[in-house]
Amino acid sequence: MSTLTLANKNKRFRGQNQFEPEALYSLRKESWNCFNDLDMPHRANHLWRYTDPKVLLANNPSELMKITPSLPDQTEYNLISLDEAFSGYGYNRSDYMTFAKLTPALEKSGVIFKDLLSATRENEDIVGKYLGNLIGSDFGKFEAMNLALWNTGLFLYVPDNINIELPIRLQRHPSGPNTFHRLLVVVGNNSKVTLIDDYSGECRKEEAQINSVVEIFAGDSSSVKYLNTQRYSSKCNSYITQRTRINKDAKSVSVFAGLGGNVSKTNAGTVLDGPGANSQLYGIVFGDDNQHFDYHIVHHHTSSNSYSNIDFKTVLKDNANSASTGLIRVEEDALNCEAFQVNRNLLLNEGAKAESIPELEILCDQVQCSHGATISPIDKEMLFYLMSRGVAYKDAVNIITLGFIEPTIKNFPGELETLTRELITGKMEG
């Protein structure tokens, strides 16, 4: 069943994308066809049980035809100065306002950081190999749409044996009624990088849609730390799909902080694709008002002797609601893996609702797995205990809430911990 009746205007689409190399155009065309061929996700599908896909699709599909990727205007590039706390800074609105900057030392080391459209022309060998490889047009309707229409993107390439000590910060904003972000990261063997992927800003129109795809490829013995913060204004509906693939002995730490937006759906995960691969996935959602969060978190073990852990916490107040589905999938030939997940939800008042569904798809016999989920209202006896020491009700609620997320947040890598803590306290204090 397709509810979207959008004519396939390939010709016009091509005409507007004259800067793109042929390979990218083919990829877009193919993805566009996939998008049109795929039915809207059915609500009976477990991934879409909690969020209506229509909310994430523009009411007026003809608007999609106005999406015009264009080469960025480099004049602003030289105006931005790099904060000394960071190794790089990428800014992303619509493509002509996309820029990326690295410290001069890193530029010399062979690290490439630029807007994705330029990279498709200038670094076709790398981009061609990886773009759409983890999240391609067969991933799902919305992912196909992104690969067809992405209109603002960034590309980071870290060669082998490079340790980028300070984080690279990305600031991503919506523009117009449809924003299609795309981020491609390729990290070489034995290299280290920390990325802060910060989504914020206002959607001026009620129906503004944001669709973002993040693909991260991490080589042998590499380390990737990725923080995804979503703090859109209250009118934004967003759908973010993220995957990291880590090879032999590589380490990935991903943190998702869901704070903003109206309807926010995220499908994030790590593919453990080599022995010794180790992935930690953390999430903290703080919802209030009428916010809706839907997080699907995945650990996919395709290799033996790989290790993963999911620790996801949700706090909801007012009439906010959330669904958390955590999937551990271990392939038949992926032996001796360890995979754990826990999802805890704290409801601060009666109107708030949470659902938590841990999922296990274990296809092999030799595996160590565990999962746990809890949903509980704020403990009245804890509140009384704190109040009996002179702490006001509101402060007691905040102390318990911060205590609830503390055991999770304290495991975050230093720079990510500080930032996440600031964002959460900021939201709690309104």
Added chain:
Amino acid sequence: MANKNRILSVNDLHVEVEGKEIVKGVSLQINSGEKHAIMGKNGSGKSSLAYALSGHPNYKITSGTVEMGGQDLLEMDATERSLAGLFLGFQYPMTIPGVTVVNFLRAALRARNGNGIDMKNFRKVFKEKMKLLKIDNSFATRYINDGFSGGEKKRLEILQMVMLQPKVAILDETDSGLDIDALKIVANGIVDSAPKDGGVILVTHYQRLLDYIKPDKVHIMLDGRIVKTGGPELALELEAEGYNKLEAKESQKVGV
């Protein structure tokens, strides 16, 4: 009757829990510097009285009055009662994951707006008091009661009392679950640090705590009422005779 030494005055207090009357008319007058023990069997209403005085929302006060230092306690919520100088040492202290002891105490002291330990001296006083109660320094950064033994929890209750310097401290079965060494430490902590010109209410089953803390008055609670009040000798008498004998006597009196 005005008594300027009177620090806590409970008059004919009735308390209901889930529609059932648990405290059936308790009166208690505590003067500055006094220590009172309330003794009684399980289910006699001792802990309910303690909770009700501290403002637990499940304990509904149906009639009676409570005044502390001239203020109407029943008008206040649990926070306000604490700020006014009331302290409850819990029989079963709560575990609060993710909140460290030191941060919690800072928050509690900050809420007092300077009425208590000067924040500048916080660290010094905190360390001193931990030493006094033989609490290892590492407890400061542990989560409140998380993985604490029974004795450690009770010591932490007393540490909080010491730090918050209340006017009236109600210690609800602080002695239960303590071995003899821990009991001595806790009792010494109470004797050393209990408010000198304030009041202490020791709620207990057993005489043994009173070996270390000599009460000025002993009250015996039975079925929601104080049925007998006396000096320290009453606790010894009770220890020798047991609650059942007393219960039988009192039942006869009221003609049950």
